[in-house]
Amino acid sequence: MNNELQVLNGSPYNRKCDVYSFGICLWEIYCCDMPYPDLSFSEVTSAVVRQNLRPEIPRCCPSSLANVMKRCWDANPDKRPEMDEVVSMLEAIDTSKGGGMIPIDQQQGCLCFRKYRGP
Secondary structure, three states: OOHHHHHHOOOOOOHHHHHHHHHHHHHHHHHOOOOOOOOOHHHHHHHHHHHOOOOOOOOOOOHHHHHHHHHHOOOOHHHOOOHHHHHHHHHOOOOHHHOOOOOOOOOOOOOOOOOOOOO
16 A cells, blocks of 8 residues: 555655655646646545556656656655655756756746646
């Protein structure tokens, strides 16, 4: 049984659950959006646990940042990095002159999301 299901069943959580949550927060910050605006809480929790539902990473997201997100929300909690490794991965991303975070032909601001956000 993975950690998310244990938490949903009322069992104590561990740091790997927090790493998963951090990965989701990274996605929300990058996309300026909510991952599943059309699903109820129960639908999301069921799909995350039983069908390995994860947010779609926009094509314009730098691969280095996408990799951090994917590693944080790995279906196997034991394969998720510890937070100190997450910090190291984030610090290693080159952000000089945009460092690929904002495509040259893209205007400044939030990227790759629709105008309507949230429930």
